[in-house]
Amino acid sequence: MAPRDTSKTKDRIIQAAFDLFYNQGYQATTIDQVIEKSGVSRPTVYTHFSTKEDLCQAYLKDRKAQELVDLKAEVRKGTTPRERYLAVIKGVGKALWGTGFRGCAFFNMISEIADPNHPLFHEARQYVDAVRELIRDGVIDLKASDPRYGKIDVDHVAESYYLLVGGAIMASQEYREKWPVKRALRAIEALIGD
Amino acid sequence: MAPRDTSKTKDRIIQAAFDLFYNQGYQATTIDQVIEKSGVSRPTVYTHFSTKEDLCQAYLKDRKAQELVDLKAEVRKGTTPRERYLAVIKGVGKALWGTGFRGCAFFNMISEIADPNHPLFHEARQYVDAVRELIRDGVIDLKASDPRYGKIDVDHVAESYYLLVGGAIMASQEYREKWPVKRALRAIEALIGD
DNA sequence: GTCTATATCTAGATAGAC
DNA sequence: GTCTATCTAGATATAGAC
Numbered sequence: 001m002a003p004r005d006t007s008k009t010k011d012r013i014i015q016a017a018f019d020l021f022y023n024q025g026y027q028a029t030t031i032d033q034v035i036e037k038s039g040v041s042r043p044t045v046y047t048h049f050s051t052k053e054d055l056c057q058a059y060l061k062d063r064k065a066q067e068l069v070d071l072k073a074e075v076r077k078g079t080t081p082r083e084r085y086l087a088v089i090k091g092v093g094k095a096l097w098g099t100g101f102r103g104c105a106f107f108n109m110i111s112e113i114a115d116p117n118h119p120l121f122h123e124a125r126q127y128v129d130a131v132r133e134l135i136r137d138g139v140i141d142l143k144a145s146d147p148r149y150g151k152i153d154v155d156h157v158a159e160s161y162y163l164l165v166g167g168a169i170m171a172s173q174e175y176r177e178k179w180p181v182k183r184a185l186r187a188i189e190a191l192i193g194d
Numbered sequence: 195m196a197p198r199d200t201s202k203t204k205d206r207i208i209q210a211a212f213d214l215f216y217n218q219g220y221q222a223t224t225i226d227q228v229i230e231k232s233g234v235s236r237p238t239v240y241t242h243f244s245t246k247e248d249l250c251q252a253y254l255k256d257r258k259a260q261e262l263v264d265l266k267a268e269v270r271k272g273t274t275p276r277e278r279y280l281a282v283i284k285g286v287g288k289a290l291w292g293t294g295f296r297g298c299a300f301f302n303m304i305s306e307i308a309d310p311n312h313p314l315f316h317e318a319r320q321y322v323d324a325v326r327e328l329i330r331d332g333v334i335d336l337k338a339s340d341p342r343y344g345k346i347d348v349d350h351v352a353e354s355y356y357l358l359v360g361g362a363i364m365a366s367q368e369y370r371e372k373w374p375v376k377r378a379l380r381a382i383e384a385l386i387g388d
Numbered sequence: 389g390t391c392t393a394t395a396t397c398t399a400g401a402t403a404g405a406c
Numbered sequence: 407g408t409c410t411a412t413c414t415a416g417a418t419a420t421a422g423a424c
Contacts, residue, residue, distance in 0.1 A: 009407080009408085023308060024308050025221075025305070025306055025308060027222065027306075028221065028306075028308070030398085030399060030400085031399070031400060031401085032398090032399070032400095040408085041408060041409050041410080042400095042401085042402090042409090042410090043402075043403090043407090043410090044407075046400090046401065047407070050401095051400080051401085052399095052400070052401095102308060103305065107305065107364055108305040108306075110364075110367060110368055111219070111302040111305035111306065111367070112219055112221075112222075112302075112306055114217060114218050114219060114296060116370055124368075125368055125369075128368050156380065156381075159373070159377045160358070160377060160378075160380075160381040160384075162365065163357070163358050163361030163362055163381065164354070164357050164358060164361055165361065166360065166361035166364045166365055167356065167357030167358055167359065167360035167361035167362075167364075168357055168361075170304075170360045170361075170363075170364060171356065171360055173304060173305070174301075174304055174318075174319055175319075179353070180353075180357060183350070183353045183354060183357060184354075184357055186350065186354075187350075187354040187357065187385075191381075224416080224417060224418085225418065225419085226416085226417075226418095234390085235390065235391050235392080236391090236392090236418095236419085236420090237389095237390070237391070237419090237421090238389075238390055238391080240418090240419065240420075241389070241390080244419095245419085246418070246419095
């Protein structure tokens with residue numbers, strides 16, 4: 001029998017890891033589960049990824065890229081500076097509702113990995129940095145778009161926005177309900193005086 | 195040799211669990227570590243607690259009680275309704291700065307335990323409920339204290355407050371810095387028009 | 389009530405054949 | 407490149423003595 005196409009095999013492994021690491025957490029997920037879900041054998045996993053940690057890092061990189069693409073697409077869909085400003089919380093909300101309220105993969109990673117010098121911790125924080133920057137860009141654009149928004153304190157609005165997003169993610173996970181995102185949206189509107 | 199005083203032994207075990215579960219997480223902590231840290235033997239752990247999960251539940255109950263006592267003390271220290279309103283975020287900030295920024299034990303628990311029907315998940319959410327109620331009480335008292343605050347939307351302020359606290363906790367954990375709590379404090383002041 | 393010693397199980401990682 | 411079978415370490419929980 002001819003060997004399977006390599007890239008597809010690797011993708012299947014990552015896809016299995018994607019679901020398992022996200023839904024169960026890093027430590028609660030075993031390589032055996034990855035094997036079963038991907039339909040690939042044990043040594044095959046270890047030819048593509050040297051360790052479980054290595055596989056997790058690949059998963060996080062993948063997820064980070066994917067979520068940021070989605071979030072930026074949500075921003076681009078906005079037709080006004082205000083809509084683009086609100087796009088991040090709306091995009092986060094949509095993402096959460098589609099995933100059974102397991103919250104943010106990167107927050108969960110940081111909760112699991114106590115050591116801030118751990119590579120997986122670093123990987124997760126890069127995502128957080130990117131989201132904060134996306135929020136900040138929206139605030140800056142909004143401020144420049146209209147004299148009405150000229151008095152916005154960019155630091156204050158951007159960082160409060162980020163805190164509200166983070167709180168809404170955690171609260172969604174705690175309660176498995178939609179109100180935290182709705183509430184955050186209202187509070188984020190209020191930040192700019194709406 | 196006379197047997198050790200039981201309650202002190204049990205307390206030593208819980209104290210060891212307290213530090214380890216909080217700083218390393220539930221799954222990353224082993225019974226061996228609890229044994230070493232408490233200076234107690236393995237079977238002794240299992241005479242006081244039937245399983246690791248049972249020990250963790252005892253730890254969470256302890257921690258929940260202790261943190262709520264601290265938080266309520268912080269509220270009582272406030273001499274005006276406004277100070278008492280701000281007490282929760284200030285109390286949370288103090289607690290975080292004293293613990294090496296490992297964040298909220300209960301948030302971390304919820305991140306680790308994916309299943310919302312798990313007993314440990316339940317235990318953690320009870321803490322969250324209690325904090326939300328404490329915040330809400332402060333808002334209600336503030337509103338009643340002065341006509342100036344009469345127009346406060348209790349639901350909106352209380353829930354936004356909670357989201358800001360949650361976001362500040364997560365951001366502190368991500369960055370190991372104090373700005374998230376300071377920012378949350380300012381945003382929480384702004385919620386009531388200050 | 390507490391200990392030393394051990395059973396048992398699980399999970400990460402590897403050897404060697406095809 | 408992929409597989410079956412196995413090694414090894416480490417973790418939870420227990421048996422039996424003092």
